[in-house]
Amino acid sequence: MIDIPGDLAEAQERYNGAAGRAFVAGLPDLAAAFLDRWRLRLDGPAMNGVSALVLPVVRADGGPAVLKLQLPDEESEGEPVALRVWDGAGAVRLLDHDPATGTMLLERLDASRMLSAVPDTRAAVVVIARLLAGLTSRAAPPGMRRLGDIAGAMLERTPRTLERIADPVVRRLVADCAAAVREVVAEPGDRLLHWDLHFENVLAAGRADWLAIDPKPLAGDPGFELWPALYNRFDAAEVRPRFDAMTEVLGLDRERARAWTLGRFLQNALWDVEDGLPVEERQLEIARRLRG
């Protein structure tokens, strides 16, 4: 009844191995169970990103919605919690949630109109910044993952990981970013962060121009939010202008925002090196341009 998109199966295999395979194999039954439990009817072809299967559905009262199925992990665990805090302001509304499986019923937005399709990238970056300003105006609820813990753990891992970087220029850059994070780690912030607000996680909606979907929330400083809009739709010459535009709209202290953005580079670089991969050139370019 449900076709599982091939790229979702591949991504699950690549990132989650056996657990990902099991998740994909169980998706038809999981979907059927929730269509039944929440009295939903399928209403169009399946959609997906890297981690979730999203099915357009109609509720018993005739209202459109989507059913989002994903493998629960520490990043996605906070998604329904954050969506409840935002309660539709700047983000998709949560209609129902099953904690045991992480399955969510969400308000249906217009998946045919993603912010990634807006040709004017500068305008799109301002949309992201405005959404972030609203989303991060809320204090994170108790129990959220904390940027302070994540940054502290990164700094602990850094010395050992640095030893594994052969290129001295890259090693220097990663060390400089760690030094920048060390300057701000004692004040990690307490706002509710989205963490993954890139252009494909912003959809048009009838009730608002643009709304955020797919948060991987944590409690922290809004300066930690800027990376996805620098990395996605990448343009080296636009790194600084985008950073400046976003800090302006969000009213952020530029130095602190710079440190936390370099913290995102550090997070990605540590993941890459620990996985035995080279640090991606695009990420190096962003870090170089922000370090100055």
Ligand SMILES: Nc1ncnc2c1ncn2[C@@H]1O[C@H](COP(=O)(O)OP(=O)(O)O)[C@@H](O)[C@H]1O
């Ligand atoms: N509320 C929604 N309304 C309409 N389409 C949605 C909605 N949520 C997600 N989608 C579609 O499903 C895709 C994947 O959803 P997303 O929440 O971004 O999961 P992933 O973590 O896999 O990226 C989106 O890119 C979008 O096309």
Ligand SMILES: [Mg+2]
């Ligand atoms: Mg997504």
